[in-house]
Amino acid sequence: MINVIKKRKENNNMCIFCKIVNGEIPSKKVYEDDDVLAILDISQATVGHTLVMPKKHYANILEIPNNEYQKVMLKVKEIANKLNTKLNPKGINVLNNCGEAAGQTVMHYHVHILPRYNDNDIKLEFTDHSSNVNLDDILKEIND
Secondary structure, eight states: OHHHHHHHHHHHHHOHHHHHHTTSSOOOEEEEOSSEEEEEOTTOSSTTOEEEEESSOOSSTTTSOHHHHHHHHHHHHHHHHHHHHHHOOSEEEEEOOOSGGGTOOSSSOOEEEEEEOSTTSSOOOOOOOGGGOOHHHHHHHHHO
């Protein structure tokens, strides 16, 4: 148990978002309060691409307590509205990647807000696998 706690502390010390939260690495702050930080993503996949995160370290959506999650998501909505008003995109994606297989590259829970301007800004594609799966079997596995 002590090794698990020690490992989490080491991970927090190495986490780039924790370093940004602690002011060790500069960022472009869109919003900040006692619990939540929102910054411009350095990659700017689209103009205004913003990351919203809790100041406390949680690896992903599966670890963050509900009360912290709610704080983050309320700010996601506020910031998405602000970006929509100020930048006039044609749409907005709100995205969270949970785990490496889902594309999470920083293991500190965060939400991407991606203003969309053109159909080809970025590609988020969903492949139709409906002919290869049985929805009843999947539902049974989830609910049993």
